[in-house]
Amino acid sequence: MLPAPGVFHFPWEISSGAIQEGTTVRTFGRLRHYQPADSRATLSSHYAATQHQVVVHTGFVEPFHPILEAQYVVLGELEITEGDGLMVRARVLNCVDGVDLAILQSAINEQRRYFRDRGGNDIQQPPP
Amino acid sequence: MHAEERYSDEEPPSMLWGLDPIYSAFARLYIKDILEMKESCQVPGIFFYKLHPIFKVDVLGTVVCKREREDFFCYGVDDGTGVINCLCWKDEQWKDHSAPVDGSKSQVPSRGGFNPAEQLKKLLHSQRCSSHLDIGDLLRVRGPVKMSRGQREIMASTYYKVSDPVLAVQISWMLEVPQLYRKFYDKPFQFPSSVQGSNAADADGDSASSSLLGRATRLLKDFLQDGDSRRWKGLQEKAPTTSWSCWTPWSPGPLPKPRHRRSGLIITSCFITENQDPAATPSATPSAAKRLHALSREALQLLQDEGRVFRRVISPDQVTENDRELHRATRDVIREDCKRAKYSEKGCHVLHILSGVRLRYSRNVSKAVIELVLRRLECNSEIISTSDNHYAVL
Numbered sequence: 001m002l003p004a005p006g007v008f009h010f011p012w013e014i015s016s017g018a019i020q021e022g023t024t025v026r027t028f029g030r031l032r033h034y035q036p037a038d039s040r041a042t043l044s045s046h047y048a049a050t051q052h053q054v055v056v057h058t059g060f061v062e063p064f065h066p067i068l069e070a071q072y073v074v075l076g077e078l079e080i081t082e083g084d085g086l087m088v089r090a091r092v093l094n095c096v097d098g099v100d101l102a103i104l105q106s107a108i109n110e111q112r113r114y115f116r117d118r119g120g121n122d123i124q125q126p127p128p
Numbered sequence: 129m130h131a132e133e134r135y136s137d138e139e140p141p142s143m144l145w146g147l148d149p150i151y152s153a154f155a156r157l158y159i160k161d162i163l164e165m166k167e168s169c170q171v172p173g174i175f176f177y178k179l180h181p182i183f184k185v186d187v188l189g190t191v192v193c194k195r196e197r198e199d200f201f202c203y204g205v206d207d208g209t210g211v212i213n214c215l216c217w218k219d220e221q222w223k224d225h226s227a228p229v230d231g232s233k234s235q236v237p238s239r240g241g242f243n244p245a246e247q248l249k250k251l252l253h254s255q256r257c258s259s260h261l262d263i264g265d266l267l268r269v270r271g272p273v274k275m276s277r278g279q280r281e282i283m284a285s286t287y288y289k290v291s292d293p294v295l296a297v298q299i300s301w302m303l304e305v306p307q308l309y310r311k312f313y314d315k316p317f318q319f320p321s322s323v324q325g326s327n328a329a330d331a332d333g334d335s336a337s338s339s340l341l342g343r344a345t346r347l348l349k350d351f352l353q354d355g356d357s358r359r360w361k362g363l364q365e366k367a368p369t370t371s372w373s374c375w376t377p378w379s380p381g382p383l384p385k386p387r388h389r390r391s392g393l394i395i396t397s398c399f400i401t402e403n404q405d406p407a408a409t410p411s412a413t414p415s416a417a418k419r420l421h422a423l424s425r426e427a428l429q430l431l432q433d434e435g436r437v438f439r440r441v442i443s444p445d446q447v448t449e450n451d452r453e454l455h456r457a458t459r460d461v462i463r464e465d466c467k468r469a470k471y472s473e474k475g476c477h478v479l480h481i482l483s484g485v486r487l488r489y490s491r492n493v494s495k496a497v498i499e500l501v502l503r504r505l506e507c508n509s510e511i512i513s514t515s516d517n518h519y520a521v522l
Contacts, residue, residue, distance in 0.1 A: 002204045002211040003192055005159070026208060061264070073295070075190065075206070075264075092190060092264040098294040107302035111208070114306035118314070 003091070006075040008108045011045040014086065015052040019078055025088060026075045028096070028104070029054055034066040040084070041093075043072055045101075055087040070097035140319065142170045145181040148317045154186035154270045155313065156305055159210035162187070162273060163280055175273060179316055185282060186270045187212070188290065188301050191261050201260075202281075205267055208302075213281040214269045219259060258288045266290040266298065344427040349436065435496025457489040458501050462511055463521045475513070475520035478502065 006026035009019060014027055029043025032053075039059040044051050056074050058064055075092040145151050157165075161177055162185055168174040175182045189207035196202075201216045261267055271285040290297055320339070431437040461484035465476050476484075482498045502519055505511045514520045 002213065003206070005206050005208060005210045006190070006192070008208055075192070091192060094264055096293065096295050100294070100296075100299070103299050104295060107299045110306055111302050114309060118309075 006092075008111070010047070010105070010108070011043065011054050012047045012050075012052040014054050014078065014088070017086065021078055021080050023078045024076070025078055026073065027054060027088070028071060028073045028099070028101070031066060031068055031070055031072050034058075034068070036062075041066065043074065055084045056093065057087050057089045058093060059089070061090050061093045064093060067095055067097065070095050071099050071101070072096065073099075139166075139168055139170065139176050140179060140181070142168075142174075144319050145174070147319055148180055150180045150312065150317070151183060154184045155180075155182050156186045156301075156308055157182070157313065158305065159187060159189065159205065159207045159212045161209075162212060162282075163210050173272070173274065177313055180313060182273070184270065184272050184285075186268075187214070187282060188266065188268045188298065191263055191265050191267050194261070194263055203261060203267055203269075205269065205282075213276070213279065214267065214271075214284050214287065215274075215276070215281055216259070216269070216284045216287045219255070261289050266292045341423065341426055341430070344423055345430050348424075348427050348431060432494075433496070435494060435498075435500045438490070438492055438494060438497045454485070454489060454493070454497075454501060455505060458485055458498065459505060459510060459521065461485055461488060462519055466520050471520075474515065475518035478517045478519070481519065 004024040006024045009025045009027050011027050011029050013019060014025060019025065027043075029045040029052075031041060032044045033042045034040075039057055039062060041056045041058050043054045043056060045054075046052075054074075056076070057079070060076075073092075073094050073096050074088055074090045076088045076090040079087050079089050081087050140148075155177070157177060162175075165175040165177045165182060168176060168181070173183070187205060187207060189205035191203045192206045192211060193204035194201065199218050201218065203214045203216060204211050205214050266289065267287060268290050269282055269284045269287040271283045271287075273280055274283045275281075292298055428437060458481060461481055462476055465471050465480065465484065471480075478495070478498060481502070482493065482495055485493050485498060502511065502513075506513055506519070509522065511519050511521050
């Protein structure tokens with residue numbers, strides 16, 4: 001059985017709580033903290049003068065060599081936990097330090113615009 | 129509108145699939161579209177994305193699951209729109225070298241010399257690395273779409289691991305694919321109107337008329353070739369001037385030059401007799417007759433430009449380059465002039481032959497005609513070309 005596709009979402013869309021629990025998401029952010037004992041990492045990104053944080057559960061991708069302050073891309077399911085609230089249970093966590101975030105954002109937007117123009121808005125898109 | 133609706137739920141006939149360039153290309157579709165596109169009811173294994181026949185696809189995505197079997201890997205690939213299984217066969221050559229080839233454990237380099245054995249080992253190692261993926265790696269895979277246990281999968285004909293440390297490859301892919309969709313995949317492919325049979329006759333517009341002209345020219349050429357120009361002349365002789373109408377069941381409108389009219393009518397009658405299609409005969413409508421006449425004139429003009437047909441002054445008929453008299457005149461010109469000392473060694477130049485033929489036979493022979501005639505005579509071994517543009521009689 002194949003998992004659901006990890007659709008790109010911006011970290012600020014996830015932290016705002018606009019996306020349903022159980023959705024498979026793909027997002028990015030700078031690694032701020034890593035607590036190996038709890039298998040818990042925090043990615044953060046800066047957008048519209050605010051820091052947005054996404055908590056990542058790293059149980060599935062360990063052992064994993066954290067590089068603090070490096071950019072990461074995470075793919076996994078969105079869960080709501082008691083302690084942390086929203087959390088991404090990572091299936092893939094890749095270090096992509098050096099990525100051009102501006103171009104990445106424009107590529108994500110371009111893909112969304114294409115699906116929106118095509119009409120059949122069946123691929124899950126966050127509200128604009 | 130009606131025709132469009134009819135086409136939107138009908139796939140094109142399989143005969144025409146090859147005309148669509150997307151059919152023979154690896155289509156860079158989103159996995160979501162690969163999973164959802166409709167399978168052909170004519171040929172299983174061919175799919176349709178917006179009436180484009182799709183056979184092979186090209187996909188880039190993250191490996192999200194992996195199964196290993198004795199001779200293949202099955203990777204689940206996720207491109208952000210869907211997940212599909214990719215069946216990747218293991219390479220025979222590294223199945224034999226089952227001992228792990230470790231690049232770092234190389235022997236002492238032989239003093240900077242080139243060591244083929246070591247290089248081969250390195251090559252094998254890198255090959256093996258690029259064909260062995262883990263979850264989270266980026267995979268590029270190309271191959272036909274197959275059904276396996278009720279699910280679609282890609283049978284990889286080529287696959288490799290993509291090194292993409294800063295997401296540059298993925299970003300350029302994400303920017304490129306929507307463009308491909310907008311420019312090619314989402315646009316319906318227009319099959320050339322000439323292959324759509326009866327549709328061509330109905331359709332107006334430039335493409336339809338040009339294809340009609342092409343067909344007319346071809347028809348005329350065939351007619352001239354298989355029947356010889358004799359048949360053409362025979363046709364004219366058989367049909368006396370007073371009974372043109374016996375070839376043409378309609379009355380043509382007043383035409384400027386009677387001699388155009390004669391040759392034109394023979395050709396139009398040839399179209400009709402060759403077509404054998406009573407429905408195509410524009411009975412009793414002068415405008416249709418005019419159109420047919422114009423078409424035949426245009427077709428003749430094309431043939432004239434090509435050099436296949438020319439107009440003699442002495443008789444008003446169109447004569448083909450098959451004409452025996454022309455052949456004889458050309459041969460005679462070359463034979464006589466080759467006797468002269470000036471041409472005996474090198475042969476006569478094309479332009480010299482042309483002026484000779486013009487003097488002797490008809491002023492209207494063009495260079496294109498004479499070139500065709502010379503080529504034909506040469507094929508029949510009646511003359512030989514001595515050098516570029518020079519000919520002599522054997």
